[in-house]
Each structure stands twice: as structure tokens, then as C-alpha cells.
Amino acid sequence: MSLTEQTGAAERLGSVSSGNALELRGVTKMFGALAAIRDITLTVGSGERRAVLGSNGAGKTTLFNCVTGDFLPTSGTIRLFGEDVTRFPAHERIRRGLRRTYQISLLFNGLTVADNVYLACRGVSRGRFSFLRPRENDTLLGRADELIEAVHLAPWCDTSVANLSYGQQRQLEIALALAGAPRIILFDEPAAGLSPTERAELVSILNGLPGHIGYIIIEHDMDVALRVAESVTMMHNGMIFKEGTPEEIENDQEVQELYLGDGHG
Amino acid sequence: MSIAEPRKAAVQPMWFEKIPAGWWALVLILLTMPAWANDFVLFQVMGWTFILGMIALSLMFLAGYGGMVSLIQMSVAAMAGYMVAIFGNSGMGEISMGLPWWLYLPIAVAIAALFGTLVGALAVRTEGIYTIMITLAIAAAFFYFTRQNYTIFNGYSGFNLVVPPPLFGVDWRAPMPFYYLTLGCAAICYLVVVYVSRSPFGLSLQGVRDNPRRMAALGFNVTAHRVAAYTFASVIAAIGGILLAWQNAQIAPGTAGIPAVIDILVIAVVGGITRPIGPFIGALIYVLLRTFSPDVLLAFGLSGERFKLLIGLGFLAIVFFSPDGVLGLWERWRNRRARGQDPLTGEDP
Amino acid sequence: MQGFLQRHPIWSIIIALVAAVFLWLIFATWSEEMVEVMGRKRVFLNAIFGGITLGALYFLVASGFTLIFGLMRNVNLAHGSLYLLGGYLGFEVSELTGSWLLAFPVVFIIVAIVGIILQNQVFRRMEGEELRQTMVTIGLSVVIADLLLWTWGGQSYTIYSPDWLSGPMTLPIVSSIRDSGEVVYLRYPAVRMAILFAAIVIGIAMWLVLNKTKLGMLVRAGVDDREMLAASGVRIQYVFLAVFAFGAGLAGMAGIVGGTFQSLSPGEDTRFLLASLVVVIVGGMGSIPGAAIGALIIGLSEQLGLVYAPTYSVVFTFLIMAAVLAFRPQGLLGETR
Numbered sequence: 001m002s003l004t005e006q007t008g009a010a011e012r013l014g015s016v017s018s019g020n021a022l023e024l025r026g027v028t029k030m031f032g033a034l035a036a037i038r039d040i041t042l043t044v045g046s047g048e049r050r051a052v053l054g055s056n057g058a059g060k061t062t063l064f065n066c067v068t069g070d071f072l073p074t075s076g077t078i079r080l081f082g083e084d085v086t087r088f089p090a091h092e093r094i095r096r097g098l099r100r101t102y103q104i105s106l107l108f109n110g111l112t113v114a115d116n117v118y119l120a121c122r123g124v125s126r127g128r129f130s131f132l133r134p135r136e137n138d139t140l141l142g143r144a145d146e147l148i149e150a151v152h153l154a155p156w157c158d159t160s161v162a163n164l165s166y167g168q169q170r171q172l173e174i175a176l177a178l179a180g181a182p183r184i185i186l187f188d189e190p191a192a193g194l195s196p197t198e199r200a201e202l203v204s205i206l207n208g209l210p211g212h213i214g215y216i217i218i219e220h221d222m223d224v225a226l227r228v229a230e231s232v233t234m235m236h237n238g239m240i241f242k243e244g245t246p247e248e249i250e251n252d253q254e255v256q257e258l259y260l261g262d263g264h265g
Numbered sequence: 266m267s268i269a270e271p272r273k274a275a276v277q278p279m280w281f282e283k284i285p286a287g288w289w290a291l292v293l294i295l296l297t298m299p300a301w302a303n304d305f306v307l308f309q310v311m312g313w314t315f316i317l318g319m320i321a322l323s324l325m326f327l328a329g330y331g332g333m334v335s336l337i338q339m340s341v342a343a344m345a346g347y348m349v350a351i352f353g354n355s356g357m358g359e360i361s362m363g364l365p366w367w368l369y370l371p372i373a374v375a376i377a378a379l380f381g382t383l384v385g386a387l388a389v390r391t392e393g394i395y396t397i398m399i400t401l402a403i404a405a406a407f408f409y410f411t412r413q414n415y416t417i418f419n420g421y422s423g424f425n426l427v428v429p430p431p432l433f434g435v436d437w438r439a440p441m442p443f444y445y446l447t448l449g450c451a452a453i454c455y456l457v458v459v460y461v462s463r464s465p466f467g468l469s470l471q472g473v474r475d476n477p478r479r480m481a482a483l484g485f486n487v488t489a490h491r492v493a494a495y496t497f498a499s500v501i502a503a504i505g506g507i508l509l510a511w512q513n514a515q516i517a518p519g520t521a522g523i524p525a526v527i528d529i530l531v532i533a534v535v536g537g538i539t540r541p542i543g544p545f546i547g548a549l550i551y552v553l554l555r556t557f558s559p560d561v562l563l564a565f566g567l568s569g570e571r572f573k574l575l576i577g578l579g580f581l582a583i584v585f586f587s588p589d590g591v592l593g594l595w596e597r598w599r600n601r602r603a604r605g606q607d608p609l610t611g612e613d614p
Numbered sequence: 615m616q617g618f619l620q621r622h623p624i625w626s627i628i629i630a631l632v633a634a635v636f637l638w639l640i641f642a643t644w645s646e647e648m649v650e651v652m653g654r655k656r657v658f659l660n661a662i663f664g665g666i667t668l669g670a671l672y673f674l675v676a677s678g679f680t681l682i683f684g685l686m687r688n689v690n691l692a693h694g695s696l697y698l699l700g701g702y703l704g705f706e707v708s709e710l711t712g713s714w715l716l717a718f719p720v721v722f723i724i725v726a727i728v729g730i731i732l733q734n735q736v737f738r739r740m741e742g743e744e745l746r747q748t749m750v751t752i753g754l755s756v757v758i759a760d761l762l763l764w765t766w767g768g769q770s771y772t773i774y775s776p777d778w779l780s781g782p783m784t785l786p787i788v789s790s791i792r793d794s795g796e797v798v799y800l801r802y803p804a805v806r807m808a809i810l811f812a813a814i815v816i817g818i819a820m821w822l823v824l825n826k827t828k829l830g831m832l833v834r835a836g837v838d839d840r841e842m843l844a845a846s847g848v849r850i851q852y853v854f855l856a857v858f859a860f861g862a863g864l865a866g867m868a869g870i871v872g873g874t875f876q877s878l879s880p881g882e883d884t885r886f887l888l889a890s891l892v893v894v895i896v897g898g899m900g901s902i903p904g905a906a907i908g909a910l911i912i913g914l915s916e917q918l919g920l921v922y923a924p925t926y927s928v929v930f931t932f933l934i935m936a937a938v939l940a941f942r943p944q945g946l947l948g949e950t951r
Contacts, residue, residue: 099482108476115468115471120483122469124483128485128490129484129493130465131466
């Protein structure tokens with residue numbers, strides 16, 4: 001499957017559902033008596049690129065975990081492209097075009113880079129249970145190669161993931177999220193631990209994504225976040241604190257006191 | 266070992282050229298064995314090795330590729346053996362139905378696979394060491410149940426005279442035919458496992474082993490993959506179980522007693538659960554110990570019964586010093602030797 | 615308790631109903647029709663008491679198992695071997711000294727020392743490698759079983775209870791009413807009542823130690839967060855040693871109890887290991903009250919099954935376990951993992 005074909009497929013799918021990629025309504029997640037996120041209502045349009053900011057413990061990763069189905073929310077509803085997925089298991093949500101990366105790389109350490117990406121491609125296509133080895137002209141193998149190329153890991157194709165450097169693992173993490181036909185991707189601190197050059201590369205990868213792919217990015221580095229996002233959501237203590245354009249957020253007095261002040265001070 | 270590998274080479278070697286010479290030697294030895302080995306070695310030593318190897322292979326598949334250490338495999342094998350006795354022929358005419366072989370063999374494998382799948386469906390709800398506990402408890406329940414139930418499993422004595430059908434006019438329990446029968450089944454099971462390990466199913470199972478949460482985040486139904494792995498492994502165990510019943514010409518609760526269940530784990534771990542050849546190596550070691558240690562022990566003035574002590578201590582030593590079994594020991598030894606030969610570069614070969 | 619009632623009103627009612635029915639069956643005088651359906655009340659009562667006593671024995675074995683598991687994440691599959699070792703040692707001590715009671719402290723100390731050696735020499739070397747530890751315990755159970763067989767042979771042993779505990783005692787529960795109007799009370803072996811009593815005392819003591827003392831606090835903190843405990847400067851190895859020693863010693867003492875009211879022979883080690891497994895799977899791994907409830911349920915189902923459906927008594931145990939696994943994989947009182 002070529003990239004243009006995929007784009008076409010994604011657009012057709014997009015036109016069927018409503019304009020919003022993700023709608024959260026009153027989502028709350030309790031751990032015992034502690035509310036990790038409280039009454040989150042959030043709408044992300046198709047193709048929209050949103051940054052989620054907030055200090056540690058603001059509930060950003062918990063929000064992601066609720067959206068992908070790693071945890072079920074205690075209350076509230078989650079809609080993905082118009083469909084209520086609140087009670088769906090994670091894999092069903094992924095098959096509907098949702099992807100995510102993890103803050104701490106979650107990769108398959110016993111497998112090679114090629115196998116990792118191949119699995120990611122296989123996960124969102126049919127034949128997951130196939131007992132037959134893929135043939136050499138298998139379209140998914142070709143697609144996996146393209147993805148490896150796209151994140152600049154081609155020379156390490158047959159390297160076991162356990163032997164990759166930290167930065168390479170972060171790149172592979174992104175490749176896994178791009179497999180199949182993603183429509184909205186959740187990036188959990190993709191720039192964490194990267195060098196300035198790697199950060200620049202990340203920004204170019206994100207800005208180079210096809211226009212129909214929206215994403216939400218959690219990022220502590222304001223320089224990265226504000227360069228790749230069209231809109232910004234500030235979280236604080238498990239609640240949404242402010243929403244707006246990057247400029248509005250950057251110039252907001254309260255935000256500066258709360259976040260920029262101690263984050264960059 | 267990657268899927269993408271073959272496409273990179275400019276001139277592709279034929280598939281048989283890629284098989285190392287050691288394997289050809291092994292194949293030659295195994296195929297010509299009946300010409301130079303006696304009946305006892307063929308039937309008791311090698312036949313038993315292949316059978317135990319197959320059952321341990323099913324555990325290796327679950328543990329090595331799926332990360333699930335299941336102790337139910339011996340019970341699944343025994344279930345298949347029982348089904349052959351019940352649907353086929355045995356000395357217990359009142360229970361055995363005497364169906365033709367082409368009917369009772371698939372039925373036996375199917376029922377055993379179903380049993381394994383159900384246990385798997387319960388066991389995959391938990392992880393890691395819990396899997397050991399739960400499968401061990403279910404295996405014990407199977408043992409006690411077969412011992413107490415007389416209407417289906419004929420209780421304590423089980424079934425005797427469970428023999429293979431005289432297909433093509435061959436007595437398959439005679440040493441040479443039985444040797445080739447077990448060798449053939451073991452080879453097929455081994456090759457299928459090797460092949461499947463690189464298929465989408467096998468790869469995704471290894472993905473589940475390494476990181477179940479990420480697998481779900483890639484669109485895989487982790488639970489379904491784990492249960493399917495149990496089904497696949499159960500089919501292998503079932504084939505081993507049928508052959509085991511034929512070899513002993515009987516099936517009884519003791520076939521899947523707790524010691525037998527533990528033995529399968531010992532075999533797989535001693536051989537090495539990282540690669541499909543490991544269980545067969547482990548089975549050979551176990552069978553040799555089991556067959557010849559009484560003589561050795563007697564020579565040292567100990568009772569022949571102490572072979573269990575020997576096996577237990579051997580298992581402990583392996584778990585202590587080489588978690589990846591004899592295979593791991595062998596590989597480390599080879600690496601060290603190779604390093605010794607190449608002191609200039611100092612590279613890891 | 616209050617929380618459970620609020621969260622699961624239906625389950626609370628069902629549990630209360632089942633308990634009420636059992637209590638009524640125990641204390642009420644059975645009418646003719648009931649005797650017709652369920653057999654003599656004496657048989658039923660004996661099954662119930664047999665089940666409770668068996669549950670008490672299971673609890674003694676399983677509580678050590680679950681305690682070790684809860685703290686160290688180590689499934690000690692050699693636990694049954696410690697039970698059998700304790701039983702044999704108890705037999706020797708009581709034969710040698712003629713004192714049944716003396717056997718308990720002696721066996722407790724010896725088996726606890728064995729436990730300390732295991733923890734210090736074996737498990738400490740592979741800390742965090744749960745699977746490997748479990749494998750080692752399997753190997754140990756094979757080795758110990760053969761050593762025991764070597765030393766004590768294949769015959770079965772019974773430990774004789776002292777005179778003051780032998781013979782039956784009368785319980786204030788009506789067994790039947792004779793035609794003459796004379797009330798017959800249930801008579802039950804005194805030694806079994808003593809075992810039951812001891813198990814309850816030990817269970818409550820363990821609960822109190824775990825919940826009300828500093829040591830218990832340390833153990834529970836270790837269960838929840840090992841790194842935290844280690845970082846806070848507590849010598850967690852000592853806590854591990856103490857818990858392992860106590861759990862092992864308890865299994866050893868249970869061996870004496872088992873040898874007194876049943877018998878000791880090769881194979882009993884696996885039997886009690888499996889009983890412990892099932893008990894903690896049903897009750898919830900790492901939970902002492904869970905072990906108590908699990909032991910009671912398994913003991914009762916085994917004895918009632920033996921009386922009313924002898925062929926399938928094992929199946930009942932298994933069905934209970936399967937049902938718990940299917941609907942509550944973490945066990946009845948287990949924490950969600």
C-alpha cells in the first residue's frame with residue numbers, strides 16, 4: 001500500500017464520521033480516593049494538532065492512558081471519530097485509527113527493529129493470526145521498510161532493539177505509532193532525553209506528517225511544543241486549566257506564573 | 266533471523282545451502298540409527314526422547330515465545346491418550362468405542378486441544394508465576410479426577426492394550442517402525458514450531474511476551490493471542506500424548522501425575538526454553554538419566570531409586586548456573602572458545 | 615467490612631443467606647423429611663466439622679505460603695516439602711521424648727532454620743527473578759521429597775496425640791433426638807477441636823501482628839512498595855528472613871498437626887502444596903484473611919463432597935477455583951494487580 005493510497009483510505013474513513021477526531025466528556029479517573037484526572041472535557045478536530053502542557057502529576061499521561069484504553073475511566077465518555085469507545089479494549093481503539101507513543105519506550109526487546117515495525121503494521125491489518133510466513137513481496141514488509149526509512153533507522157534494520165541507543169529507541173517508538181493508517185496519534189513526551197539536533201529532527205518529522213493525521217503531544221519543552229501545535233491545552237492538578245492558541249498561552253499571565261515561571265526559572 | 270533478511274542478499278542461496286553441516290550430520294545419524302542401534306535404544310531411549318521432547322516442545326513454545334510457563338501440557342497429552350483409548354480400542358471393551366483410526370485420532374487431538382484452550386483461557390487471566398500456580402493446580406485436579414472417575418476414565422487402573430492401528434500392515438509398536446513414527450512426528454512438530462515462530466502469529470506472540478501493553482496499543486488482541494498459543498501448543502502436546510499411550514500400551518492417571526507434570530518442566534528448562542531444539546536435548550538427557558542412572562547408582566552402592574535426587578540436583582544446578590539451559594551453556598562455551606581464538610580484535614563473534 | 619456492604623449489596627445478601635442456611639442446618643433439629651433428603655444429621659455435622667478442621671489445617675499450611683508470597687513474590691513450591699519434613703521431625707521428637715506438645719517448638723525452630731537457610735542461601739541470590747526462584751523451589755521440592763523418602767521410607771506414619779486430647783468431647787449441638795425424647799449431643803474428637811482452636815488463635819495473632827505492630831507495618835510496606843522500604847533504611851533482608859522463617863516454621867508445625875489427625879507418607883507434600891495453591895488462588899494471593907476464607911471453603915467443599923458425592927469431590931474444589939479465576943482472577947480477597 002503506498003502512502004497516497006493510505007491517505008485516500010483515511011480521508012474516506014474521515015468523511016464518514018463527524019468532524020471531531022476525539023471528544024472527551026467529563027472524563028474522571030480515580031486511583032482509590034485520589035483523582036488523577038477530574039472532569040476533563042476536550043475536543044480535538046480531525047487533523048488538529050494539539051499540545052498538552054502541565055507540570056508533573058498534572059494528569060497528562062493518565063489522560064492518554066484513558067484515551068487509549070490502558071485504563072478504563074471511572075466516569076465520563078470518550079468518543080473516537082464520533083463512536084463511543086469508552087468501554088472498548090485498547091486494541092479495538094487502535095484499529096479505529098488511534099495510535100500512541102510511550103514516555104518510557106515500550107518496545108519488543110527480544111525482536112529486531114524490522115520485526116518491531118512489521119508487528120506494528122500487522123497489528124492494524126488482517127492476518128494477525130496467520131501461521132504462514134510473509135512472502136518476500138508482502139506489502140506489509142514493504143510498508144515496514146518505508147517506515148524504518150522515514151525514521152532514519154534503515155542501517156539498524158536487523159539490530160535487536162535491546163542494542164539500540166536511547167535516541168534510536170525513541171525514533172522506533174514513533175515509527176510504531178505511524179504504522180497502518182493513523183488518524184490521530186498521542187505522543188507522550190517524544191522529545192524527552194533527546195539532544196538538540198535530535199529535537200530538531202523530531203520537529204521536522206512531526207511537521208512533515210500528512211495533513212489528515214492529527215495528534216496530541218505532551219511536551220515539557222515549550223520550544224518544541226509551541227512549534228508543532230496549533231492549539232494548546234494547559235492541565236493542572238488533573239483538570240483543564242486553560243485552552244488557546246500557542247501565542248495566547250505563551251502570553252497568558254496565569255500560565256506564566258504557574259508553569260513557565262517555575263518550569264524555566 | 267529477521268524477516269527482511271532474505272530480500273537483501275543479491276544472490277540468494279538455495280534453502281538447503283543455509284542449513285549448517287552439523288544438522289546434516291544429525292539427520293544422517295537419526296535416519297540410519299535403526300541400522301546400528303539395538304531395539305532397546307530405538308524404542309525405549311529414542312522413542313521416549315522424541316515423545317517427551319514433543320510434549321516439552323509445546324511447553325517451550327508457550328514459555329519461550331509466549332512467556333507463559335504452563336504446567337498443563339502433560340495433562341493435555343494424557344487427555345489425548347485417554348481419548349484415543351476411549352474412542353478407539355483398548356482392553357476395556359465396556360468403555361472403548363472402537364471407532365476407526367481416521368476418526369478417533371482427529372477427535373482425540375481436537376478434544377485435547379479444546380481442553381488445553383479452556384485451561385489457557387483461565388490461565389491467561391493472570392501472569393508470570395501465577396500461571397505456574399494455576400496450571401499446576403488444574404493439572405492436579407485432572408490427575409485426581411481421572412483417578413476417581415470410573416465411568417469415563419476407568420479410575421485408578423486406566424486403560425491397557427492401547428496400541429496403534431496396524432496401518433499398511435505394519436506393527437507400529439515394533440521398535441523400528443515406532444522409532445520412525447516418533448522421529449517423523451517429532452521432526453514435523455519441530456519444523457512447524459520453527460516455521461510458525463517467524464510467522465505473524467509467532468512474531469506477535471513474541472511481542473506479547475516482551476510487552477503485552479504495547480501489543481494492545483498496536484491493535485493486537487493480547488488475550489486472544491495467548492489463548493490461541495495454548496491451542497497450538499496443545500495440538501503438539503496431544504500428538505506426543507497419543508504416541509506416549511501407544512508406547513506404554515496403556516494410559517492411567519499416573520501418566521499425568523504431579524511428578525510427570527514437573528518432569529516436563531524440568532526437561533524443557535534443562536534443555537533450554539529459548540529455542541525449539543532445547544526440549545529434545547533436555548528429553549534425551551532425562552531419558553538417559555532415567556534409563557541408566559539406576560545402574561550407575563547401584564555401582565556406587567546407592568539404591569537405584571535415587572535417580573530422582575540426581576534429576577532434581579541436575580535441574581537445580583541448571584537453574585542456578587544457566588537459566589537458558591544446556592543450550593545456553595553450550596553457546597557460552599562456544600563463544601568463549603571463539604573469543605579465545607581471536608585475541609587481536611577482541612570482538613564478540 | 616462497611617465498604618464491602620455498600621459496594622456489593624447483592625453479594626453481601628447472598629453470603630449472609632448461605633451462612634444463615636448453614637448455621638440453621640447445624641443448630642436446628644432435623645425433621646423426618648430432611649433426614650430423608652439429606653441423610654442423618656450426624657453425618658452432615660461430621661462432614662461440616664471435618665471440613666472446618668481440614669480448613670484449619672489448610673490454613674496453617676497456606677498462611678505461611680501466602681505470607682511468603684505476599685512479601686517476596688516468591689511462589690515457594692517447596693512449601694509442601696517443609697510441611698512433610700515438619701511432620702516427620704515431629705514424629706521423631708514425640709516418639710523420642712514422648713511429648714506431643716514439645717514437638718511443636720522443636721519442629722518450629724528446626725524448620726524455621728531450614729527456611730532461613732533457603733532464603734539466605736538460595737532466594738537472596740536471585741532476588742527479583744520470580745520465575746527462576748519458582749523453578750528453584752520446584753527443583754528443591756524434588757530433591758527434598760527424595761531425601762525424605764530415603765530417610766523415612768515409603769510407609770505411612772501417624773503421630774499419636776496425648777491422652778488428655780484423645781477421645782471425643784461433647785459439643786453443645788444437637789445431633790438427633792431419640793424416640794424416648796432423649797437429646798443426643800454431637801461428640802467430636804477433642805484433638806480436632808484443639809487444632810481448630812489453635813488455628814483460629816494463630817490466624818488472629820497473625821492478623822494482629824500484621825495490622826497492629828511495627829513489624830507488621832514493615833511487612834505490609836514491603837508488600838506494597840519494596841523500593842520504598844529499602845530506601846527508607848530498613849534492613850529488608852531481615853524482614854524477609856523473619857517472614858520466611860515464620861512461614862516455614864508454621865508449615866512444619868502444620869506437618870505435626872496433619873500427622874496427628876491424618877497420616878504422613880510420601881506424596882503428602884504435593885497434596886498439601888496443591889491445597890495451599892488452591893486456597894490462595896481462591897482466597898487471594900498474599901492475603902491472610904483470604905487464606906482463612908479460602909481454606910474454609912476448600913476444606914468444607916472437600917468434606918461435604920466426600921460425603922454426598924464421593925466421585926466428584928475433587929471436581930467441586932476445581933470448579934470453585936475455576937469460577938473464582940473466571941470472575942475474580944485476583945482471588946476473593948486479593949488486591950487488584
